[in-house]
Amino acid sequence: MNTDLMVNGQAQRLDADPRTTLLDALRNYLHLMGTKKGCDHGQCGACTVLVNGRRINSCLTLACMHDGDEIVTIEGIGGPDDLSALQQAFIAHDGFQCGYCTPGQICSATAMLDEIAAGWASHATKNVASLPGLTVEEISERMSGNLCRCSAYPNIIDAILEVAAGKEQS
Amino acid sequence: MTPFAYSRAATPSEATGLGRDGASFIAGGTNLLDLMKLEIITPDRLVDISRLDLAAISETPEGGLRIGAMVRNSDLAADRKVCDSYPVLAEALLAGASAQLRNKATTGGNLLQRTRCYYFYDTAMPCNKRAPGSGCQAIGGATRLHAIFGASVHCIATHPSDMAVALRALDAEVEVEAPEGAIRRLPLSQFYVLPGDTPHIETVLAPGDLITAVILPPPQGGRQTYRKVRDRASYAFALVSVAGVVALKEGRIAHASLAFGGVAPQPWRNETVESMLHDRQPSAGLFAQAADALLADARPQKDNAFKISLLRRTLIAVLNELTDADQ
Numbered sequence: 017m018n019t020d021l022m023v024n025g026q027a028q029r030l031d032a033d034p035r036t037t038l039l040d041a042l043r044n045y046l047h048l049m050g051t052k053k054g055c056d057h058g059q060c061g062a063c064t065v066l067v068n069g070r071r072i073n074s075c076l077t078l079a080c081m082h083d084g085d086e087i088v089t090i091e092g093i094g095g096p097d098d099l100s101a102l103q104q105a106f107i108a109h110d111g112f113q114c115g116y117c118t119p120g121q122i123c124s125a126t127a128m129l130d131e132i133a134a135g136w137a138s139h140a141t142k143n144v145a146s147l148p149g150l151t152v153e154e155i156s157e158r159m160s161g162n163l164c165r166c167s168a169y170p171n172i173i174d175a176i177l178e179v180a181a182g183k184e185q186s
Numbered sequence: 187m188t189p190f191a192y193s194r195a196a197t198p199s200e201a202t203g204l205g206r207d208g209a210s211f212i213a214g215g216t217n218l219l220d221l222m223k224l225e226i227i228t229p230d231r232l233v234d235i236s237r238l239d240l241a242a243i244s245e246t247p248e249g250g251l252r253i254g255a256m257v258r259n260s261d262l263a264a265d266r267k268v269c270d271s272y273p274v275l276a277e278a279l280l281a282g283a284s285a286q287l288r289n290k291a292t293t294g295g296n297l298l299q300r301t302r303c304y305y306f307y308d309t310a311m312p313c314n315k316r317a318p319g320s321g322c323q324a325i326g327g328a329t330r331l332h333a334i335f336g337a338s339v340h341c342i343a344t345h346p347s348d349m350a351v352a353l354r355a356l357d358a359e360v361e362v363e364a365p366e367g368a369i370r371r372l373p374l375s376q377f378y379v380l381p382g383d384t385p386h387i388e389t390v391l392a393p394g395d396l397i398t399a400v401i402l403p404p405p406q407g408g409r410q411t412y413r414k415v416r417d418r419a420s421y422a423f424a425l426v427s428v429a430g431v432v433a434l435k436e437g438r439i440a441h442a443s444l445a446f447g448g449v450a451p452q453p454w455r456n457e458t459v460e461s462m463l464h465d466r467q468p469s470a471g472l473f474a475q476a477a478d479a480l481l482a483d484a485r486p487q488k489d490n491a492f493k494i495s496l497l498r499r500t501l502i503a504v505l506n507e508l509t510d511a512d513q
Binding site for chain 1: 187189190191192194212215216219220223232234236260263264269270273276277280281283284285286287289290419420421
């Protein structure tokens with residue numbers, strides 16, 4: 017069946033079996049290999065992309081359910097010549113080892129900073145009616161849907177906190 | 187995944203008609219697609235209900251809240267009225283899943299998510315919930331995560347939702363539209379059914395019935411909390427959880443609603459425990475009696491007797507927190 021997607025600002029028409037997940041559509045039909053398949057069951061976060069600005073697991077949604085939606089993958093966040101602030105910070109803080117989870121980590125963190133800016137509480141927020149702070153506990157909790165088997169977590173958190181602090185100042 | 191036909195419903199009545207004829211609804215898809223990939227559930231027709239106009243949160247004429255069935259878990263947890271007046275619900279939502287999943291999972295779908303029992307998930311194993319009449323491999327197997335209340339000799343699986351536990355403590359109702367358009371409201375207490383000898387039947391919904399909203403009564407006041415104990419600090423299902431709403435008046439408990447997760451096939455509640463607390467002064471002795479009364483009904487499996495002491499301590503901790511005069 018036909019599905020129209022806006023992927024990284026480009027209109028794309030997909031003709032695929034309705035069983036095709038958004039993840040498989042991105043990788044196997046649109047050849048955007050930055051989004052990674054880890055568990056394929058919504059447990060690891062390697063497939064995280066932004067849909068209409070929200071972070072989701074692209075493995076747990078059907079491409080055909082996203083007709084007309086705007087998708088941003090790691091390729092749309094930034095490339096070698098135009099790295100986003102988070103991409104630069106991950107490099108500066110060595111926020112990875114093997115790198116397989118990194119596209120998902122960066123897509124997830126990109127949307128996560130918007131969630132904090134919107135005042136969304138987390139499980140780490142003491143009072144859900146108060147504004148969340150930018151602490152290690154908050155970032156760890158909010159990023160718990162992205163696993164890193166190399167366990168680069170401390171450096172990932174450092175990278176995110178640096179960008180979050182910069183956003184707060186600007 | 188086995189092949190299926192996909193269509194998108196434009197209206198609830200279109201969805202209910204297709205559902206009555208055997209199609210399965212898909213909204214957030216975070217649980218259904220997981221199960222379809224593993225071929226635990228193999229629908230031949232999917233009706234996409236995610237774009238139905240059911241994503242609003244609005245106040246009811248009585249001063250409560252009407253939560254559309256398509257409201258995402260993340261939007262519900264971030265809603266100002268929920269955070270201010272029903273914080274136990276926001277806390278329960280935020281204690282569940284990951285941010286990515288909460289951005290997809292819907293209010294209606296969360297209520298209908300399936301158990302994470304290992305044996306339900308393993309299609310090589312007998313499971314009365316997945317394949318009625320095939321048996322239960324969980325009983326006598328690895329039962330650390332299983333139920334201590336409400337189970338049967340046919341099924342000992344737990345309901346995995348955190349949100350539903352908070353809704354149970356808040357006396358929520360579920361609004362359902364049937365094929366042909368009849369709309370009814372069910373208290374959440376009457377929405378789920380215990381496994382008995384038909385563990386594949388989990389709710390009172392009939393084919394085609396569509397959850398359109400969850401209704402909260404006006405805020406009860408008092409303090410609220412959701413305490414969840416799990417194997418990891420984040421992104422794990424509950425071993426036990428307690429949703430508590432307690433109001434004090436002149437040093438006595440004027441109102442107590444308590445619901446329990448991770449311990450039963452549905453969000454668990456015990457009115458005897460609540461009435462024991464009513465109009466009494468908070469004390470360690472009273473809370474111990476309440477825990478005794480709750481756990482008198484507990485029937486552990488071989489690996490999960492720890493849930494009895496864990497639930498006891500969690501309940502007492504919640505009661506202490508909600509009645510602490512210093513807070």
